Amino acid sequence: MSGANNDIVITGLAAISAGGVGIAQLRETLEQGKEMLTPVPTEILGEEGHLWGKAGSFRVGDFMPPLKARKFDRCSLFATIATGMAMQDAGLNMASLNPERVGIALGCGFGGVANSEEFLRGYFLKGADGLIPMLFPNTVPNAPASNASIEHGFKGPNVTQVQRFCSAESAFLMACRFIEEGRADIMFTGGADDLNAIMMQGFNSLGQLRSHAAGFGEGSGILVLERREHALRRGAMIRGKVGEIRTIGYLLPGKEPEGIARLKADTRPDIVSLSGAAADFPLLLEGTEDLPRLEVGRLVGRSLAMGGVAMVALFITLRAGKRALHLAASPEGPFFAIDFFGGPSVQS
Amino acid sequence: MVHNVISFHPERVLFRPGGVNLRACLCGVPMYASARLLDFLARTKNLSFPNWKPTIVFTRSFMRPSVVKGKIAITGLGIFAAAGKNRTSFTESLLTGKCAIGPVDLFDVSLFTGRIAAQVRDFDPLDYIDRRIAGHLMRADQFALIAAGEALEMSGVRGNYDPYDIGVSMGAGAAGMYHSELWLKGILRGEKSSPSLLRGFLPDHTATAIAGHFGLCGYQGSITTACSSSATAIGWGADLITTGRLKACLCGGTDALSLLTFAGFNSLKVVDTDPCSPFSLGRQGISLGEGAAFLVLEDEAHAQARNARIYGYIPGYAIAGEAHHMTAPEPTGQEAARVMRCALEAACISPDQVGWVNAHGTGTPLNDVVESRAMRLVFGDGVGSVPLVSTKAMTGHCLGAAGAIEIVATVIALNAGVIPQTLNFRGKDPECDLDYGHAGVRQSAAAIALSNSFAFGGNTTSVVIQGPATSDQRPRLFRDKNEWSK
Numbered sequence: 001m002s003g004a005n006n007d008i009v010i011t012g013l014a015a016i017s018a019g020g021v022g023i024a025q026l027r028e029t030l031e032q033g034k035e036m037l038t039p040v041p042t043e044i045l046g047e048e049g050h051l052w053g054k055a056g057s058f059r060v061g062d063f064m065p066p067l068k069a070r071k072f073d074r075c076s077l078f079a080t081i082a083t084g085m086a087m088q089d090a091g092l093n094m095a096s097l098n099p100e101r102v103g104i105a106l107g108c109g110f111g112g113v114a115n116s117e118e119f120l121r122g123y124f125l126k127g128a129d130g131l132i133p134m135l136f137p138n139t140v141p142n143a144p145a146s147n148a149s150i151e152h153g154f155k156g157p158n159v160t161q162v163q164r165f166c167s168a169e170s171a172f173l174m175a176c177r178f179i180e181e182g183r184a185d186i187m188f189t190g191g192a193d194d195l196n197a198i199m200m201q202g203f204n205s206l207g208q209l210r211s212h213a214a215g216f217g218e219g220s221g222i223l224v225l226e227r228r229e230h231a232l233r234r235g236a237m238i239r240g241k242v243g244e245i246r247t248i249g250y251l252l253p254g255k256e257p258e259g260i261a262r263l264k265a266d267t268r269p270d271i272v273s274l275s276g277a278a279a280d281f282p283l284l285l286e287g288t289e290d291l292p293r294l295e296v297g298r299l300v301g302r303s304l305a306m307g308g309v310a311m312v313a314l315f316i317t318l319r320a321g322k323r324a325l326h327l328a329a330s331p332e333g334p335f336f337a338i339d340f341f342g343g344p345s346v347q348s
Numbered sequence: 349m350v351h352n353v354i355s356f357h358p359e360r361v362l363f364r365p366g367g368v369n370l371r372a373c374l375c376g377v378p379m380y381a382s383a384r385l386l387d388f389l390a391r392t393k394n395l396s397f398p399n400w401k402p403t404i405v406f407t408r409s410f411m412r413p414s415v416v417k418g419k420i421a422i423t424g425l426g427i428f429a430a431a432g433k434n435r436t437s438f439t440e441s442l443l444t445g446k447c448a449i450g451p452v453d454l455f456d457v458s459l460f461t462g463r464i465a466a467q468v469r470d471f472d473p474l475d476y477i478d479r480r481i482a483g484h485l486m487r488a489d490q491f492a493l494i495a496a497g498e499a500l501e502m503s504g505v506r507g508n509y510d511p512y513d514i515g516v517s518m519g520a521g522a523a524g525m526y527h528s529e530l531w532l533k534g535i536l537r538g539e540k541s542s543p544s545l546l547r548g549f550l551p552d553h554t555a556t557a558i559a560g561h562f563g564l565c566g567y568q569g570s571i572t573t574a575c576s577s578s579a580t581a582i583g584w585g586a587d588l589i590t591t592g593r594l595k596a597c598l599c600g601g602t603d604a605l606s607l608l609t610f611a612g613f614n615s616l617k618v619v620d621t622d623p624c625s626p627f628s629l630g631r632q633g634i635s636l637g638e639g640a641a642f643l644v645l646e647d648e649a650h651a652q653a654r655n656a657r658i659y660g661y662i663p664g665y666a667i668a669g670e671a672h673h674m675t676a677p678e679p680t681g682q683e684a685a686r687v688m689r690c691a692l693e694a695a696c697i698s699p700d701q702v703g704w705v706n707a708h709g710t711g712t713p714l715n716d717v718v719e720s721r722a723m724r725l726v727f728g729d730g731v732g733s734v735p736l737v738s739t740k741a742m743t744g745h746c747l748g749a750a751g752a753i754e755i756v757a758t759v760i761a762l763n764a765g766v767i768p769q770t771l772n773f774r775g776k777d778p779e780c781d782l783d784y785g786h787a788g789v790r791q792s793a794a795a796i797a798l799s800n801s802f803a804f805g806g807n808t809t810s811v812v813i814q815g816p817a818t819s820d821q822r823p824r825l826f827r828d829k830n831e832w833s834k
Binding site: 018100101103104108109112116117119120121123124125128131132133137138139140141142143144145147149152153154155156157158159160161162163164167170174177181183198201202205206207217223231247248250251252255258259295305330332333334 | 459460510511512514515520521531532533535536537541543546549550551552555557559560563564565566567568569570571572573574580584587591600607608611612613615616666667668669670671672673674675680683686698729736798803804805806807
């Protein structure tokens with residue numbers, strides 16, 4: 001399954017992660033190749049030896065008053081604040097835009113988990129008297145995208161996707177389609193995820209801290225998409241453009257090569273970005289072994305929707321005129337291969 | 349005489365000259381200019397194009413024939429819910445107005461005010477699924493596997509396409525929460541909790557399970573926008589075919605009752621103590637439900653080429669954000685009306701073509717009033733002839749599966765030539781002054797219906813559903829009800 005999106009450009013970026021708050025900090029992390037993963041506190045798991053990518057430098061008070069912040073869960077704070085930063089980076093002012101033409105498509109793996117746990121904890125420990133109604137609205141996975149849309153006034157398409165390690169890429173595909181078919185002029189897309197103690201305990205009990213959940217991270221990576229003509233009309237700085245998006249859902253046993261073939265492009269990229277479990281699929285990486293490789297998850301942690309941060313990181317490093325291939329994969333699917341082009345005026 | 353352009357779909361422009369629909373697809377011409385050009389031709393040359401039906405569209409951006417623009421046909425339906433554990437029994441409930449809301453014994457509900465729901469009772473997954481497979485699935489996954497299997501079998505789509513041309517587009521809600529709660533409860537009590545309870549914790553687990561089980565390899569995605577999830581998943585599934593990314597897509601949703609949602613809605617005091625009574629006087633809120641429903645979608649031309657039976661179409665959908673409040677709907681109904689209008693525009697359907705609307709219709713005091721206001725804004729003076737019915741009074745509010753269950757119910761009703769009843773009427777509410785179908789199931793010649801799904805976060809979705817194309821195909825259910833079990 002493939003498709004092209006040649007006239008969709010990226011005009012804004014934002015990232016919150018263990019690599020810092022904002023593009024400048026993430027760039028510094030990438031340039032220095034600094035591993036920002038830290039030990040998971042022993043009191044959480046009862047054992048040592050595990051790392052996670054907590055967004056330790058994120059201080060909500062830097063962005064909104066504490067009283068207002070109380071109505072958000074942590075994942076919603078990541079998404080809402082990163083969206084605001086991306087809006088600023090793209091030079092967008094909602095006052096001059098039709099809100100019905102601005103939308104958000106976000107990947108979110110663990111949004112709502114923190115509130116769900118806290119809400120249920122109250123019930124299990126104190127019965128019906130322990131229920132805190134205020135927690136319930138933000139137990140839904142779409143809370144981050146919806147809170148961001150409410151905060152910033154986006155009335156266009158609003159959707160949240162979760163699909164394993166490709167949640168952000170799944171949302172990215174939808175965002176591109178909404179622009180392509182004219183449902184929106186501007187789409188905010190990417191991903192948001194948070195980490196908390198109960199999740200880590202859950203991963204540990206499943207044995208996943210030694211496998212897929214090892215070095216999980218949190219944060220949000222947001223990209224601003226719009227049509228080239230729309231961006232040019234408002235004088236926006238174009239950071240790059242979206243090429244073909246290829247995806248398959250599942251590798252059929254015995255027919256893996258046919259599936260992988262659908263992810264391959266005709267031309268070779270200059271750089272390869274890996275997200276999720278893409279590095280675990282040699283067949284997927286075949287033919288790119290000699291190319292520069294960006295795997296931001298190793299530095300700031302990966303998660304289901306940290307593909308948003310990975311795509312932002314790619315655009316931070318992608319030079320004008322260069323072609324990039326972003327690969328995202330999950331052990332049981334799906335798989336994504338997205339072509340990107342750096343700079344304002346490259347041709348596919 | 350023209351006639352306003354009612355579609356803003358960049359690849360299609362709809363006119364209504366003299367009551368004739370014209371779908372125009374213009375290569376590389378900007379949408380608005382295309383509309384203006386055709387508008388000019390229609391006005392000055394008095395042209396009509398009754399047989400003009402283009403199928404190849406050049407996308408505006410690339411000028412290459414990447415999109416086959418046919419109608420998106422429904423060739424399979426599957427459902428597993430409290431109101432019916434297959435198409436036949438669900439159809440019977442729908443046509444006879446049988447409410448599935450009753451006592452809950454899945455978990456202890458004694459501490460809550462609202463203690464009823466549409467629970468799937470007497471459910472043993474091993475009656476449907478191999479033990480080895482069932483053991484790896486959560487309750488919501490099991491529902492989904494059963495309903496998906498029914499839809500796929502009905503359509504016969506597998507084997508007709510390369511597995512990499514068939515995808516899965518799911519809508520999900522609380523999903524594996526029920527089992528995860530058991531794990532959390534054990535942890536909090538210092539007991540040993542089985543990690544396997546967490547296996548299907550995330551809502552994307554079902555799509556992965558279905559893709560693997562049925563070998564559907566083209567796409568795997570899960571929309572998680574609470575109560576609008578599966579309606580959006582169906583719209584998105586149709587879109588994946590429209591764009592040529594897939595040849596067929598299994599679309600739908602699943603959800604299971606959980607303490608989280610049961611306690612959550614109770615804590616917000618929006619659960620009715622009696623079976624929910626949408627649009628009735630004295631309604632107090634929702635009744636929760638659970639289940640799964642799926643459609644198999646294909647491009648009409650492909651479906652016809654393989655002689656598949658077509659049960660209807662998904663001509664368009666729309667999604668939006670209200671940007672108003674996490675739980676309360678925008679009170680004037682303007683935002684709900686906007687998404688309904690956008691869906692009609694995307695489908696190239698005018699409001700006067702809509703026979704009835706399957707409401708979001710939760711039965712909460714505010715939601716029902718707002719949806720009624722939205723109906724007035726969309727249908728204007730004609731609102732009296734467009735019934736707004738809620739099948740949630742039959743199925744309960746199945747959250748992540750609600751949209752899919754309601755769309756399947758709508759397809760069944762369109763095929764049966766009926767408008768379903770809104771059950772549990774308690775009296776006329778002066779603020780809900782439309783036709784809500786409280787009186788009973790009635791026959792209808794309607795060919796088109798709209799299905800609304802509104803969610804936490806202000807996520808709104810509206811899907812247009814069209815019945816079978818030819819009149820001899822409807823109303824078939826009254827001729828042979830058992831046909832649905834074939």
